[in-house]
Amino acid sequence: MSWEPDPTGARLGDRSLFVGLEPFAYVNHAAISPMSGEVRRALFAVMNTYSRDGLSAFLTWQPQRERLRARLARLIGADPSELALMPSTTRTVVDTALSLPWKAGDRIICLRGEFPTNVTPWQRAADTFGLEVVMLDADAFRTDAGLDALRAELARGARLVAVSAVQFQTGLAMPLGAICEAAHAAGAEVFVDAIQAVGVVPIDVRALGVDYLGCGSHKWLMGTEGAAFLYVRTGRELVPRTAGWLSHEEGTRFLFEGEGHLRYDRPLKRDVSVLESGAINGLGFAALEASVACIEAIGVEAIFEHVQRYHDALEPGLLERGFVSERHATQRSGILSVRPPAGIEVGAIARGLRERGVACTTPDGRLRFSPHWPNALAEVPRVLAALDDVRG
Ligand SMILES: Cc1ncc(COP(=O)(O)O)c(C=O)c1O
Known part of the structure; x- marks a missing residue:
């Protein structure tokens, strides 16, 4: 095995390891993470070895x-x-x-x-x-x-x-x-x-x-x-x-x-x-x-803080638009879930967001945003603009 992990390209708020990722805001890590170039490099290394050597x-x-x-x-x-x-x-x-x-x-x-x-x-x-x-x-x-x-x-x-x-x-x-x-x-x-x-x-x-x-x-x-x-x-x-x-x-x-x-x-x-x-x-x-x-190279504590800054930026915009946040004052995580204003169906919102380049999901009637280390805070105004566009 000549492969070694190389995390040097991993930096908070920088998605350059995710070449080809289509949504401009991939806030869906609580569902399935996209594959980074590093993950793909590891996969190809295994495939190449098995292709060449078999057993x-x-x-x-x-x-x-x-x-x-x-x-x-x-x-x-x-x-x-x-x-x-x-x-x-x-x-x-x-x-x-x-x-x-x-x-x-x-x-x-x-x-x-x-x-x-x-x-x-x-x-x-x-x-x-x-x-x-x-x-x-x-x-x-x-x-x-x-x-x-x-x-x-x-x-x-x-x-x-x-x-x-x-x-x-x-x-x-x-x-x-x-x-x-x-x-x-x-x-x-x-x-x-x-x-x-x-x-x-x-x-x-x-x-x-x-x-x-x-x-x-x-x-x-x-x-x-x-x-x-x-x-x-x-x-x-x-x-x-x-x-x-x-x-x-x-x-x-x-x-x-x-x-x-x-x-x-x-x-x-x-x-x-x-x-x-x-x-x-x-x-x-x-x-x-x-x-x-x-x-590991970035550090879980730093990732947690980064994700909280993202949620801190996104949550007030969602509240202004009538969503109700389920984020706890202290028991926090990578997930920011909101309930929609009365009469709004979250499935339709999530589909509209997806078409506009925001990937999120809707577990049990909530709109769930789950950014990770590659998400940049600069995405947040564009996420809210996409939401306004969906709701007309
Ligand atoms: C809390 C929780 N546990 C388990 C799972 C499923 O995990 P797995 O598919 O690895 O069994 C999910 C989501 O898919 C989840 O959100």
Whole structure:
């Protein structure tokens, strides 16, 4: 592998790494990030190696994935041995939900309003293992009422709290430290869906006390779909119910070392990499290292501040036009969501904006803007002008 990430072209407010990106304001990173030239360079490097070498490219790219694991661990304050490379955020939840050492009757606290990724797998685990899912209201965490309701529910007994770091519709950053503290005090653990946070909101799993965290690449990490990672805090026990051929120690020896190594009794790996059960998305994980290197070079704190300046510029213009902001005074993220004035349909506005070069989305009736490090503050007046044009 001669490829190395090169983040030297990554600068706040400068989209010159995104040659060919059509919308003049791509404020849709909470949906899918466009690919930078650096991501494309990584993808071509993998493709070129496989085109030339076939099987041996598999071995060539293995060290790159270990380098990525170390970078991802650094990004969230974890140890590389606590991370598994996975195919999607959803699979991180599914595999965790299937692998916890449940006891019949265990209770799981989920939040109404969350993306279904962090609810469906817990419901399926409840059906499979005889558990109970209790729903609280995510939006209640705008005030202390959310934590009060959580503590009351925890007092009834719970094994796990499943929460997103940032709510996908409203952009509300959840009080993860307080949630983990309350959960641990009651003997419960916390699973965090962090795909709407990592890359734009600083996250330190150790300082927050997070037990499990899943995150995909294609939003704020600016990689591709089909690559994700799972953090499992050291000491948390998994029952390897989703293990596969690559979950064994020395599981590939039979391919390379001649006769007599094909065995089914090799011990399973003891850390979270036991969940890396089959062939891995080499393209996606090379792309992810390219995009994470850019994020690291700029710094997540600087990106967060930059995005807040963008929202600070955009929000007043939206309020003047009758939209109602859902941005919290302190629990902020990369997402600025607004509700439309009465009688206005957000789908039509988003389509009109798209035709005028502004890419945003409409989760559950909100107009959602999600800029990242390449967005320039100078875009904002043009975004508002496009909005005026759409509304006539
Ligand atoms: C909070 C949240 N979790 C999970 C997902 C889906 O992630 P994946 O497709 O990686 O499973 C999304 C959006 O697509 C999301 O907003």
